Amino acid sequence: MSSNKPVIGISCGDLNGIGIELIIKSLSDNRIMDICTPVIFANNKTISFYRKTLSENNFNFSSLRDFSRINHKQINVFSCWEEDVNITPGVLNEVGGKYALISLQTAVQALKEGHIQGLVTAPIHKSNIQSEAFNYTGHTPYLKSAFEAEEVVMIMCAENMRVALVTEHVPVKDIAAHLNTDIILKKLRIVNDSLQKDFGISRPRIAVLGLNPHAGDEGLIGNEEQAIIKPAIREAKNENILAFGPYSADAFFARGQYEKFDAVLAMYHDQGLIPFKSLAIGAGVNYTAGLNIVRTSPDHGVAFDIAGKGVADHQSFSSAIYYCIDIIKQRLEYQQQRANPIKKVMPEVTAKLPDEELEEQSD
Structure with a gap:
């Protein structure tokens, strides 16, 4: 931790859900920087896509590729993928699940390596994230397995x-x-x-x-x-x-x-x-x-019905x-x-x- 501020990792959840909108809104209050250093696991274009859908926000970020260069005075976006992704808010498809898993896997690895001290997970859709790497009913059993908890x-x-x-x-x-x-x-x-x-x-x-x-x-x-x-x-x-x-x-x-x-x-x-x-x-x-790490999440799901509309609470x-x-x-x-x-x-x-x-x- 830097200056007693924990580094908090944030997985982006389903790209077509409300997760990234919630992240941007939550981190737009700059007072959050006084008590933690946020690291969002996604990529710049994805974050910018949703930032443009919000009429009012005070959200700026630094791009991060090397954890030794974390900016403790600004929000960090750790690039988990380089390719362009077709984001379709409100649509249940393989793209949303694929990149939700990439974000989660990268954040979990950062936790294991000690680059972040805690994890906040944005909502996933439990069916479209299913794959050989994610055969679980949700975040909780996945993290139990990832951190080998009894x-x-x-x-x-x-x-x-x-x-x-x-x-x-x-x-x-x-x-x-x-x-x-x-x-x-x-x-x-x-x-x-x-x-x-x-x-x-x-x-x-x-x-x-x-x-x-x-x-x-x-x-x-x-x-x-x-x-x-x-x-x-x-x-x-x-x-x-x-x-x-x-x-x-x-x-x-x-x-x-x-x-x-x-x-x-x-x-x-x-x-x-x-x-x-x-x-x-x-x-x-x-x-x-x-778990031997700290993980929290909101108490709701992806809310496809309001995704991309800028109205998520x-x-x-x-x-x-x-x-x-x-x-x-x-x-x-x-x-x-x-x-x-x-x-x-x-x-x-x-x-x-x-x-x-x-x-x-x-x-």
């Missing part, structure tokens, strides 16, 4: 809530088959660890949702809660993880119980993301916990950049505290823990 967790973050997922892009009919006590326990460990080292919460509280309606109603509506989820929670508590549940998902969110916890672990994608996107305050951010993307910077700094503080521990008496926790009697509540 397990990772998608955590959706907002001002008032964090929602983590046990399963991600899995067909609904297959969700139960992907669940077992071991995987839930692994996810709880990662979420607990991330809340401590990435978000600075010393004793995080984690709520665990049930899989079935009414959290199974004591086995009347499915037995996954009894056979799989409760044993994982018990083992997590044995490991000094403050995990509670399983909660009936509908009542849990409707009654605002998420406000009592530092994170919520949902069993599947829509169980967690529908309430998150409905109840979250501020712009949502997708964070990948469990960049709040989530801007928040993803700020989250990336904050987590990098928090990790450094955590490492410094671990390296130089100071003995002190911690105040006793006086806040009341969630009522155990509510853990299996149902409507």
Whole structure:
């Protein structure tokens, strides 16, 4: 890092989506240069194409081909390809996916080599990016493989809530088959660890949702809660993880119980993301916990329907950049505290823990 400013890499996403528009809008506020050095992985012509579609922006950049020549006073565009590319905003085609992957691969390599300290990924389209080099359901499993992580967790973050997922892009009919006590326990460990080292919460509280309606109603509506989820929670508590549940998902969110916890672990994608996107305050951010690097992204997709029209809302993307910077700094503080521990008496926790009697509540 230069002058305590992290170098933040930004992959461009699908060339025909809203990704580059979001990047330009987010980086047009020059105050971002006070806290990081942005490096966009694309090429000059692609960035210039979208800059011309925006009537008002204060966006200038330096072309970069050698990381030893990063300009820490300006936005950098690292040239990932030389050829001219036919950009067609709003169109789903092979071009958008091909160059999204090139951008992502180049950024990941820069992370591995230490040229950048964090990565913010613009949205990809999960079907047109498929190839021999990308046989994954999204960024999260790709990065898990690229950085050889044993397990990772998608955590959706907002001002008032964090929602983590046990399963991600899995067909609904297959969700139960992907669940077992071991995987839930692994996810709880990662979420607990991330809340401590990435978000600075010393004793995080984690709520665990049930899989079935009414959290199974004591086995009347499915037995996954009894056979799989409760044993994982018990083992997590044995490991000094403050995990509670399983909660009936509908009542849990409707009654605002998420406000009592530092994170919520949902069993599947829509169980967690529908309430998150409905109840979250501020712009949502997708964070990948469990990696040895920091990666964030906005909480939305490519939005082909508005691509190239200059109307995309960049709040989530801007928040993803700020989250990336904050987590990098928090990790450094955590490492410094671990390296130089100071003995002190911690105040006793006086806040009341969630009522155990509510853990299996149902409507």
